[in-house]
Amino acid sequence: MINRIFAWLTDGAHWQGYDGIAARLIEHLGYSLIAVLVAALIAIPLGLYIGHTGHGRFLVVNLAGAARAIPSLGLLLLAVLWLGPRFNGDIAFLLPAGLVLVVLAIPPILSGAYAGVEGVDPDARDAAKGMGMGGSQVLRHVELPCALPLIMSGIRAGTMQVIATATIAAVVGLGGLGRFLIDGLAVRDTPQTASGAILVALLALSVDMVLAMVQALIVSRGLTGRYKRVKTFDPDAGVTPPAPALQHVA
Amino acid sequence: MIRFDSVSKHYPDGTKAVDELTFEAPTGQITVLVGPSGCGKTTSLRMINRMIEPSGGRIWIDDQDTSTMDETELRRGIGYVIQHAGLFPHRTIVANIATVPRLLGWNRARAEARALELLERVGLPAGFARRYPAQLSGGEQQRVGVARALAADPPVMLMDEPFSAVDPVVREQLQDEFLRLQGDLGKTIVFVTHDIDEAIKLGDRVAVLRAGGHLAQLADPAYLLAHPVDDFVADFLGKDRGYRALSFQGSPAFSLTQEQTVPLGATPAQAAGAARDGWVLVVDASRRPLGWIESGRVKSPIKPEMLHRGGTVATVGGPLRNVLDAALSSPSRRGVMVDDEGAFVGTIRAHEVLAEIEERARPELEDQEARA
Ligand SMILES: Nc1ncnc2c1ncn2[C@@H]1O[C@H](COP(=O)(O)OP(=O)(O)O)[C@@H](O)[C@H]1O
Ligand SMILES: [Mg+2]
Numbered sequence: 001m002i003n004r005i006f007a008w009l010t011d012g013a014h015w016q017g018y019d020g021i022a023a024r025l026i027e028h029l030g031y032s033l034i035a036v037l038v039a040a041l042i043a044i045p046l047g048l049y050i051g052h053t054g055h056g057r058f059l060v061v062n063l064a065g066a067a068r069a070i071p072s073l074g075l076l077l078l079a080v081l082w083l084g085p086r087f088n089g090d091i092a093f094l095l096p097a098g099l100v101l102v103v104l105a106i107p108p109i110l111s112g113a114y115a116g117v118e119g120v121d122p123d124a125r126d127a128a129k130g131m132g133m134g135g136s137q138v139l140r141h142v143e144l145p146c147a148l149p150l151i152m153s154g155i156r157a158g159t160m161q162v163i164a165t166a167t168i169a170a171v172v173g174l175g176g177l178g179r180f181l182i183d184g185l186a187v188r189d190t191p192q193t194a195s196g197a198i199l200v201a202l203l204a205l206s207v208d209m210v211l212a213m214v215q216a217l218i219v220s221r222g223l224t225g226r227y228k229r230v231k232t233f234d235p236d237a238g239v240t241p242p243a244p245a246l247q248h249v250a
Numbered sequence: 251m252i253r254f255d256s257v258s259k260h261y262p263d264g265t266k267a268v269d270e271l272t273f274e275a276p277t278g279q280i281t282v283l284v285g286p287s288g289c290g291k292t293t294s295l296r297m298i299n300r301m302i303e304p305s306g307g308r309i310w311i312d313d314q315d316t317s318t319m320d321e322t323e324l325r326r327g328i329g330y331v332i333q334h335a336g337l338f339p340h341r342t343i344v345a346n347i348a349t350v351p352r353l354l355g356w357n358r359a360r361a362e363a364r365a366l367e368l369l370e371r372v373g374l375p376a377g378f379a380r381r382y383p384a385q386l387s388g389g390e391q392q393r394v395g396v397a398r399a400l401a402a403d404p405p406v407m408l409m410d411e412p413f414s415a416v417d418p419v420v421r422e423q424l425q426d427e428f429l430r431l432q433g434d435l436g437k438t439i440v441f442v443t444h445d446i447d448e449a450i451k452l453g454d455r456v457a458v459l460r461a462g463g464h465l466a467q468l469a470d471p472a473y474l475l476a477h478p479v480d481d482f483v484a485d486f487l488g489k490d491r492g493y494r495a496l497s498f499q500g501s502p503a504f505s506l507t508q509e510q511t512v513p514l515g516a517t518p519a520q521a522a523g524a525a526r527d528g529w530v531l532v533v534d535a536s537r538r539p540l541g542w543i544e545s546g547r548v549k550s551p552i553k554p555e556m557l558h559r560g561g562t563v564a565t566v567g568g569p570l571r572n573v574l575d576a577a578l579s580s581p582s583r584r585g586v587m588v589d590d591e592g593a594f595v596g597t598i599r600a601h602e603v604l605a606e607i608e609e610r611a612r613p614e615l616e617d618q619e620a621r622a
Contacts, residue, residue: 127336127395130301130408131350132325141349145340220340222382 001190005198008191019179021199028176028203031169032162035098039105039158044151047113051147052139060114067107072165076100080172097169104165105158112154116147149223152215156208163204167196177203251277252298252406252440257307259293259463267293268463270307275455277312278436282453284443286486290463291442295408298440299328311406326350329399329407329437333415335391337383343369343394344379350402361401368397373427389420396428400435407439414443425451446487450475450494458483472498496571502606503566504573506587506596514540516552521545529582532557537593539563539586563588566595574603 008014015021050056079096087095120143128138170178180196183189221227252275259268268290275281283291296302298309300321309316316324337346347365352358366379372393383391392412399407413421413428429452432439443449449456450471457468460482467479475495478484484491510524511533524530525545532540532552541557548556561580564572566587577585577600584597 121336121339123332123334123336124338125336126301127330127332127398128338130299130325130328130330130332131398132322132353134322137353142338146338148340220382222340222342222384225384227382227385 001194004191005194008195009198021180024175024177024179025199025203028163028166028178028200029207031098031101031174031176032159032166032207035101035162035166036105036109036155036159038098039102039162040109040155042102043106043109043154043158044113047110047151047154048117048139048144048147050110051114051117052135052143057114060111063107064111067104070104072100072104073168073171075103076165076168076172093173097172097174101162101165101169105162108157108161109151109154112150112152112157113147116150116154117143119150120146145220146223148219149215152211152219156211156215159207159211160204163200163207167200251275251310251312252281252438253310254294255308255310257294257297257304257309259290259297259302260305266462268297268304271459271463271465272307273457273465273468275438275440277438279454280432280439280441280452282441282443282449282456283459284446284449284453284456284486285459285466286461287444289459289461291444291459292410294459294463295410295440295442298406298408299325299330326354326402327404327406329402329404331392331395331399331407331409331412333411334388335383335395335412337391337394337398339383342380342382343374343386346383346394347398347401349398354402364401365397368400369394371400371431372397387420389416389424392416392424393427396431405438407437409439409441411443412441413448414445421448428452447494450497458486493571493574496574496607497569499570499610501564501567501570501573501603504587504598504602504606506566506598507584509584509594509597511537511539511594512552514552514554516548518545518548518550521548521552527582529584531582531586531594531597533594536591539588539594542581544581561586565590570603570607573598574600574607577603 009021013020017023047060050060076097079100080093083096083099084092086092117139124142124146125138128142133141166174166176167178167181170176170182177196177199180192180199184191184193184196216224216226254271254273257268257271258266260266271290271294273281283294285291293302297304298311298316300316304317311324337343338349341349344362344365347368348356348358348361351361351364356364366376369376369379374390374393374397378386378390378394383394386394392415395412399409413424416424425448441449441452443452453471455468456471456474458466458474460466466486467474467483469477472495474483475487475491475498478487478491509526509531511531512520512524514532514534516524516532521530521543522545528544528546529542530545531542534540540554541559542561543552543557558581562572562576563586564576566589573585573587575585576587577583577598580586580597582597584599585603587595587598589595
């Protein structure tokens with residue numbers, strides 16, 4: 001079995017053409033990234049705003065709860081049935097599918113951004129205000145950089161969800177790696193089905209690795225605790241005379 | 251000078267955190283607001299830089315009504331230090347300290363140079379510059395907090411329990427260094443604490459507040475200890491007031507008793523030869539006292555770990571309290587006195603210090619009204 005999957009995956013012919021692995025991979029990645037990007041453009045500013053002002057906290061909490069309960073396939077079919085007839089051509093499938101992906105990616109990114117700002121040390125925020133920073137300066141100089149680790153976790157979680165769900169999007173004709181699963185199932189071509197699943201997993205893993213690297217680059221070491229091990233020179237070490245047994249009251 | 255003119259803060263829930271508070275914090279001095287938890291100290295302090303808006307009254311800084319000033323400008327001219335420092339965890343120490351200069355538009359090089367200068371000023375090694383706050387102890391973070399507040403050289407400093415969260419030994423160090431720093435800088439400081447000992451030690455003037463932000467008494471520490479205005483202030487000041495008041499009285503030129511001393515490594519015979527009443531003082535090469543030792547117990551050349559621990563040392567001319575404490579804490583009953591360089595000059599006994607105290611006029615009893 002494993003040999004057959006390996007054979008399928010390494011067959012050069014399967015990689016070429018408009019419906020080859022390479023094209024599907026790029027399709028899948030493209031949809032996913034666009035969906036995450038759009039979701040991030042909505043969710044990050046909204047999350048920062050809610051975290052900074054405290055207005056609309058309930059939105060984050062409820063949205064995060066609701067998101068866990070949404071069956072993505074159901075939502076997708078619903079969106080296609082509802083929106084599909086209103087548009088013509090490719091857009092009839094692209095728009096509802098894209099919309100669903102965006103909707104799914106928003107909650108984790110939103111809660112990440114919100115929780116990140118919410119979790120900023122109140123003393124640091126207080127000190128920032130006390131030294132004369134205005135609201136937007138506090139956000140830019142303190143809250144956003146301190147929230148970055150959680151914002152990135154939100155983006156990574158959202159991305160994983162989108163890459164997984166984009167697989168289902170093949171059902172409504174969106175293309176991407178999901179095609180191999182669907183086509184494989186339709187003709188009982190198990191190696192093809194399994195290969196599709198493996199490719200999705202590999203894509204998800206690689207994208208997450210790239211995002212982890214981005215995270216390591218943009219998050220301050222002061223927050224992650226990954227300090228350069230600097231051997232600091234302590235001028236007092238070894239020079240201190242033996243302490244007198246008597247204590248000098250100044 | 252900072253002047254509170256019938257300042258009140260009433261919260262919507264009916265809490266009167268501060269009620270009609272009137273007092274002055276003179277320029278170049280440390281004014282301490284002290285009182286039990288919840289009495290309105292923080293609220294009073296934060297109304298100065300308008301982190302909290304007063305609901306009544308006016309606060310003046312050098313004859314400018316703070317309510318008419320631009321909030322940002324007001325705060326840039328006021329250094330603000332809080333209990334847990336509130337350092338920015340994502341910024342290096344040097345970047346933390348340089349924050350306000352950068353906000354004021356200084357270029358990076360100038361702001362960093364200033365930050366490094368302040369790092370040294372507050373007693374931290376230059377090697378800390380590129381570290382992050384999480385790599386520092388609480389006491390070190392607090393020093394950085396002070397440095398950050400001083401960065402743009404504001405004339406006014408507000409400090410809210412800046413040393414409360416560190417252990418007692420470090421706290422004392424920070425207090426001593428704070429006083430030294432203030433000696434150089436002469437800022438107008440309002441300092442909040444719930445610790446009366448800290449208030450007495452640091453304050454040029456101490457304002458004791460009671461619940462509801464009412465001023466119970468405002469006086470210099472010596473006067474406060476001698477003349478608590480009511481039971482509340484007396485209770486709050488605590489016991490040992492007579493003893494603690496000696497901190498504010500310098501000592502005269504006592505005639506000290508000369509002592510024969512021995513160096514480390516002295517033999518049992520040398521120790522026995524130098525001892526008086528069974529005890530001998532061990533000094534180092536610069537004649538700085540190291541500790542007492544009982545000559546009868548010296549069986550081998552004297553090593554540091556054989557010395558008696560627990561005695562204190564007082565400086566000639568220093569506060570009477572220190573001189574008395576040196577005598578009271580000494581295992582030989584002879585208090586060790588040193589000169590300004592820390593070199594041993596002689597010993598004094600408790601009854602000699604007490605005789606001096608008994609003979610003294612009580613200056614703090616005079617002109618009460620003038621000092622109140
Ligand atoms: N936002 C607020 N709403 C209502 N009451 C408050 C608020 N902030 C502080 N208080 C109350 O005001 C009083 C003074 O508080 P605070 O100035 O922080 O006291 P302190 O610093 O002396 O411990 C307390 O009783 C506190 O509970
Ligand atoms: Mg307080």
